[in-house]
Amino acid sequence: MANRTVFFVSDGTGITAETFGNAILAQFEIQPLHIRLPFIDTTEKAWQVVERINQTAEKEGSKPIVFTTLAKDELLEILSSNSQAVLLDMFSTFVKPLEIEFGIKSNHRIGRFSDISKSKAYHDRIEAINFSLAHDDGQKNSDLENSDVILVGVSRSGKTPTSLYLAMQYGLKASNYPLIPEDFDRQQLPTALIPHIKKIFGLSITAERLSEIRHERRPQSKYASLNNCQQEVAAAESMMKLYGIRWLSTTTKSIEEIATTIIQEIQPERLTY
Amino acid sequence: MANRTVFFVSDGTGITAETFGNAILAQFEIQPLHIRLPFIDTTEKAWQVVERINQTAEKEGSKPIVFTTLAKDELLEILSSNSQAVLLDMFSTFVKPLEIEFGIKSNHRIGRFSDISKSKAYHDRIEAINFSLAHDDGQKNSDLENSDVILVGVSRSGKTPTSLYLAMQYGLKASNYPLIPEDFDRQQLPTALIPHIKKIFGLSITAERLSEIRHERRPQSKYASLNNCQQEVAAAESMMKLYGIRWLSTTTKSIEEIATTIIQEIQPERLTY
Numbered sequence: 373m374a375n376r377t378v379f380f381v382s383d384g385t386g387i388t389a390e391t392f393g394n395a396i397l398a399q400f401e402i403q404p405l406h407i408r409l410p411f412i413d414t415t416e417k418a419w420q421v422v423e424r425i426n427q428t429a430e431k432e433g434s435k436p437i438v439f440t441t442l443a444k445d446e447l448l449e450i451l452s453s454n455s456q457a458v459l460l461d462m463f464s465t466f467v468k469p470l471e472i473e474f475g476i477k478s479n480h481r482i483g484r485f486s487d488i489s490k491s492k493a494y495h496d497r498i499e500a501i502n503f504s505l506a507h508d509d510g511q512k513n514s515d516l517e518n519s520d521v522i523l524v525g526v527s528r529s530g531k532t533p534t535s536l537y538l539a540m541q542y543g544l545k546a547s548n549y550p551l552i553p554e555d556f557d558r559q560q561l562p563t564a565l566i567p568h569i570k571k572i573f574g575l576s577i578t579a580e581r582l583s584e585i586r587h588e589r590r591p592q593s594k595y596a597s598l599n600n601c602q603q604e605v606a607a608a609e610s611m612m613k614l615y616g617i618r619w620l621s622t623t624t625k626s627i628e629e630i631a632t633t634i635i636q637e638i639q640p641e642r643l644t645y
Numbered sequence: 646m647a648n649r650t651v652f653f654v655s656d657g658t659g660i661t662a663e664t665f666g667n668a669i670l671a672q673f674e675i676q677p678l679h680i681r682l683p684f685i686d687t688t689e690k691a692w693q694v695v696e697r698i699n700q701t702a703e704k705e706g707s708k709p710i711v712f713t714t715l716a717k718d719e720l721l722e723i724l725s726s727n728s729q730a731v732l733l734d735m736f737s738t739f740v741k742p743l744e745i746e747f748g749i750k751s752n753h754r755i756g757r758f759s760d761i762s763k764s765k766a767y768h769d770r771i772e773a774i775n776f777s778l779a780h781d782d783g784q785k786n787s788d789l790e791n792s793d794v795i796l797v798g799v800s801r802s803g804k805t806p807t808s809l810y811l812a813m814q815y816g817l818k819a820s821n822y823p824l825i826p827e828d829f830d831r832q833q834l835p836t837a838l839i840p841h842i843k844k845i846f847g848l849s850i851t852a853e854r855l856s857e858i859r860h861e862r863r864p865q866s867k868y869a870s871l872n873n874c875q876q877e878v879a880a881a882e883s884m885m886k887l888y889g890i891r892w893l894s895t896t897t898k899s900i901e902e903i904a905t906t907i908i909q910e911i912q913p914e915r916l917t918y
Contacts, residue, residue, distance in 0.1 A: 384902075385905040387901055388664060388665070391661060391664045391665070392668075396735065396743065400751055411909075437743065460743075462668065465739075466733050466738075467669055470731070470733075473708065473731050476673065494899060505781075532774070532775075533774045627771075628660055632684075
């Protein structure tokens with residue numbers, strides 16, 4: 373299976389084609405070579421793609437897999453009629469049944485993100501990224517009330533990547549605030565957070581994993597020692613329980629899974645659910 | 646078309662189902678209500694989904710559209726046999742033909758991101774996010790040689806969101822460096838950048854759009870004035886030409902489109918292309 377190339381062909385960025393293709397390929401124990409061919413929006417470019425696919429087919433002695441999201445029938449037709457490939461097309465497979473169900477024609481719009489840069493949703497998303505950056509790691513207390521969610525947890529528990537992902541993927545204004553030894557000594561949340569308790573979500577992690585991660589940053593430090601991590605994690609989890617803060621362990625979760633769980637729990641008003 | 650609900654049903658985060666569904670729905674001039682139902686991984690939960698879909702169908706008097714990425718046949722079967730819906734299933738539609746082509750069975754793995762948190766690719770991605778944050782806005786000159794790409798451009802031309810997107814989506818270490826009036830006076834790039842000229846990519850923007858964006862931040866400032874923006878943009882573009890730096894205009898592009906174009910141009914070694 374080593375000699376099998378997968379192409380992602382799109383008239384836009386190819387991100388949809390690749391996301392779609394990767395989800396399908398994850399079902400197989402194979403590691404094919406990926407070739408992304410974005411912005412295929414003319415017949416000339418489509419013919420170049422055909423040539424490239426067919427050269428690959430000849431060289432490898434098997435049909436390349438081609439995931440496409442081409443909206444134009446004309447371009448798709450060039451590929452499907454001329455390439456020696458297993459062609460998996462999202463649009464013709466799923467758009468046609470919906471045209472029938474809706475009783476309207478699709479507009480064959482090219483590219484998932486066309487013209488999106490002018491939309492309010494896009495503007496809000498960029499705003500959310502800027503907000504989350506400004507409110508990373510407890511940098512800024514002002515404007516905390518405009519957060520959609522405030523993540524808390526010990527240093528290196530995954531707050532920053534999760535906040536940025538929530539902003540970038542969902543347009544949520546996600547602040548994050550570290551829980552530090554001073555908070556544990558006082559047995560209180562940072563004062564700035566108290567008025568916003570409903571928006572708070574906690575991230576925890578096993579002490580073992582935390583120690584590993586911290587050792588990469590500051591090898592052999594007290595900060596990274598297993599003993600210190602055990603104390604901090606236990607103190608942070610006690611505090612979350614004390615305040616009734618919902619939380620999850622990030623130890624074996626990706627940021628995508630963490631983000632999805634947070635949204636289910638917090639149900640931010642700005643998302644339709 | 647107002648009364649038409651779309652469900653995204655997944656045994657994982659639902660991100661793949663939603664990306665896939667949104668790309669399809671973008672082909673129609675409709676704005677249906679979205680309901681995301683992640684982590685549907687037991688027969689009991691599948692039956693709850695059926696009930697919810699059928700209640701919606703009855704209330705709205707039309708079939709809801711259901712995008713699914715359920716890997717387990719058993720769960721998909723519950724939905725397809727019992728729900729009053731237009732069911733669009735990615736997996737059975739595309740995984741089955743690949744099983745035939747590959748001559749192997751799919752592993753019906755649940756969730757695109759399962760176990761990914763332990764993988765090297767995931768680790769590298771988190772590292773890239775941290776790197777990009779540390780190298781945002783010219784904050785840090787050390788370690789610049791480890792950048793996969795260095796974005797330059799005037800303040801508010803889109804460098805920060807693009808850097809973070811490159812890190813989050815592609816695991817690229819993306820630094821960014823502002824071009825400021827002092828650079829234009831000297832007619833030189835910041836000295837720290839000179840050794841890395843091959844990795845540099847420029848972002849520009851029309852002066853009109855830049856002025857709008859800056860006015861949101863600092864209304865009525867000289868910084869935001871159209872005249873100042875015109876001067877900065879012209880000087881930045883001259884400098885890019887002087888150094889032979891590739892660049893694009895971000896004015897009407899989304900961060901996804903900007904990122905895809907940069908990758909095509911720079912062809913970072915760490916991505917297979």
